[in-house]
Amino acid sequence: MVPGRSPAAVARVLVDSPLPQLDRLFDYAVPAALVDEVVPGVRVSVPLRSAGRIADAWVVEVVAESEHGGELSELEALVSPVPVLAPEVWRLARAVADRAGGSASDVLRLAVPPRQVRVEKAWLAAREAAASASADADADADADADADADAEPEAALPPVEALPVQHYRSTDLAGLVRGRGRAAVEAVPLLVPTEGGDWIAAWAATAVELATIALADGDDAILAVPDHRDLEHVLTALAEVLPPERIVRLDSGQSNPDRYRALLRARSDDAVVVVGNRSVLLAPSARTGLVVVVDDGDESFAEPLAPYVHARDTALLRSSQQSTALVFLSHARSTDVQRLVEIGFLADVRPDPRYQPHVVPTAQQAAQDGFAAQARIPSTAWQEARAALEHGPVLVQVARPGHAPRLACADCGDIARCPVCGGPLHQRSAGAVPACAWCGALAVGWACPTCEGTRLRSVGSGATRTADELGRAFPGVKVVVSDGSRRLTRVDDEPAVVVAVRGAEPVAPGGYRAVLLLDGERMLARESLRVAEDCVRGWANAAALAARRAPVVLVGVGGAPAAALATWQLPRFASGELADRRDLRFPPAVRVATVTGTTEGVARALEALPDDVRRETLGPVEVPGGDRAVVRFDYARGAEVAQALRAEVVRAAVDRRKALGQGRGRALPTLRVRFDDVEPFAD
């Protein structure tokens, strides 16, 4: 503690701890020696509760006097003088955590990579150099007497010229960005050539066009894409029109030093485009003028770490806090975005309709031809593909090997099992020696215990199997595979069957000459609230890789999903899906919170809810170690519910008497709350 007189300055800090009871600001006296360097955003260490116990913390504010009644402790030390937590990021992190009933420090851990001393040193040296250079410039300006001293000393970059937005003639998208409007923009299903000879998705060009409009106004733009292959499209498009100084790549695929460097660069004095995956939405940028989220329905936008906030929601919060323009750009529309359109929050923007892909739904009829029959490709699809292969590559989309492809006896159909441990057998490629998925034993000379057959065939298809079978269906044609373990970004223009699992489709120059969408029935069979939506999105994204007027054959699927794709009325499909969810009161028509913990903990948490919300609880049901309940509520009640449940989480964390009651097994914590997880609806 510090003597009674008031300190020179008071730092309000957030302690870097996941404990919910510490998730608020604490005041510390700033030692006189540190007053110059303790500014908002720097990392410090602080004593907590008793001297000797030191915690890391973020300085969030520096004020003259504390409102805390008691005496203040002094900051222990300055960890680094670099303010890595920008004020707008702190504000966003707080809002994101509050919305999800989580801790701000958990969000900050996602927003700020671990400290990199070398990167910091370089940054500090550069800042020092710039400061002395600008001091010289000021001196010169003074000498010149009337020189415009207000001019930014380092506006070295030429201004950005706003690109025209192509393909959206009926809507003034440029005006929407300048006016800080919000829209759900349907992407153009087209590939466009770059000057450098690459082909990129038209959505990437659109995103970059929109970004230049923001930059031309002196604002930053934040572009969030699902994965690194999408990132490559955007970076290619950006490199054509902007100098490297205006492009900041910030994504979780980078090394920590690279991420740290990017974080510091994002706070540049010049307007920049910050582009990356979901984490980019937490990038520092005080003058964000535009936020673009590309294909928001992609699963990689769901944050797997506490507090599990979806990038879409982070984008919404950020856009509202900083009054930015906001664009959700995608081929297929997510039900979440459709909801925002239907409540009038987002404008509904469609491109010129003439780019619509040529979709041919085809029943799963057996093919006559021997080769095609073997790969279970209907004759229509096979003929389309074969004709297209005369001119260039053909894309074949298959399901992810969800339940791993299994081997069965080709004669009697019994599942082939490991003779050693009874585990399922797998085969890396056709003809390879089958191996056990559990114990790894090679099943050399396998014979079926039922019928003594020795030939194997795979069931429950995966990409690898399909590649082999497709190779046989198109004799003499090159087969290229892009799957979970090896995702290709592009292929070249020569005839080839390109087999890709959903979401891993490479780009072909000028587009594929035909696209076959296989496994549709199997994909739709998955039990999940969002299957239909996910399938349509996957098909639409693949269809968008076709050359203009090339056939896109959707195999073996009928009903609303097939109709949606064939008519390319993707928003209408999302609207129908949303209507179904509304009837059932399922997300995203309503929000949900999953409450797990001890029977008592869950019961108490539910009691803390408003009566009408509690009445809509599903459960509690018993799960290993305790109970689980799912609370449903309207969006308007979100803050209220989050606050109530968060208060219970804090109380449960502080109150440790209960922990003793649960002796059995791996006990759950007394109470855990997770918002907007649809997992409980998966089965």
Next chain:
DNA sequence: AGCACGCCGACT
């Protein structure tokens, strides 16, 4: 999480 404070049983 850690760590101090506090109010009841065996001990120099």
Next chain:
DNA sequence: GTCGGCGTGCTC
């Protein structure tokens, strides 16, 4: 009398 048990509460 008081050392220390762990139940209880708090962290500027």
